[in-house]
Amino acid sequence: MGRKSKPPAPPKEPQEPEGGRKWSEKVEVLLEKVMERFPDVVRLDGRMADEPALLTKPDTVVEVAKYLNSNAILPLNYCRSVTGIDKVDRFEVVYNLAHLPVPGDGFDLEFERIALVVVIEDRIEPKTETLMEIWRSADFQEREVYDLLGVGFDGHPDLRRILLDEEFRGHPLRKDYPLMGRWEDMQAINAYLDEGQIKALKEEAGLEFNPDTDVPPNYKR
């Protein structure tokens, strides 16, 4: 308690996976179509060898998701899981999407898959749009992300805690949550990032730094 620790610097990741990309032609065609259709709002991250990631922002995620779900090339009809990541200067909500064969297509265990990543830069009041209307399986998992990370989902009909008790305060999977004890002890602990460190992280990622929105009150010493 009260020990100041610095999060380890993220390792330098290779831009291309070793052994080349392994996804199929259909996925490649779909990725090209998506980049053509949403050139400004979608960024492709191809570092994972077998699962390409499409990065987008909260205000555009619904149209991208609708296109991924209903396109004619490779309709991604199944949401395998929803996870959230606290990247210290931003939140990321990851939808792992897959194309499951419909009856008549034959059956293959190696299904096509794509990750849709929503990058949320607002750390004080992080929120994105719900994709529950498109993939019903996102319902409980979005609630779990809300519960543990505090990311809001606009339009979700029943957004409340799912794992923790109703009186719980705070969101324990955030990096600034204390390792020992509860939210109430938080006041006694100095947050481990100061303004300068957040600024450096933002600049490293090629993003603009705004001290009013980027530094949460907890982080200010």
Added chain:
Amino acid sequence: MGLLDKEYNSNVVLTTIDAVVNWSKRSSLWPLTFGIACCAIEMIVVQTSRFDLSRFGAEVFRPTPRQADLMIVSGTVNQKMASRVKLLYEQMPAHKKVIAMGSCAISGGPYVNTYNVVNGVDLVIPVDIYVPGCPPRPEALLDGFLKLQRMIDKETLAKKKA
């Protein structure tokens, strides 16, 4: 027993009310069917033929708290679970006993002081027997069970001395 020596035939048994009541209590304990975490696996094994809890009179795990009088808390109790455990305990009829099984139920174990774990189930309900281990071997739970029976044997209906 000097006064009563050789006064009765061999078909007469002399005992105390305490001994009879305690014998019936300890020989027919009805555990509640519920396991919270990994210790529950060891609790289930105790019931199988290899370890055979039924030798000591507790073979049937009841699925409803209203028919049970022994609660084996086998696992980590978290903040959300605590109110449910308390509710189950309160629904059990009187003369009820509680065994806290494993480090987590005793003190929070490896998860002590984390954000959602109760530091020991005895903060929520009264506990009679603590069985340490992570998880305890089935023999350890049997030992705890026998200790509970010995504890019941010492109970008395008489008024406590002031």
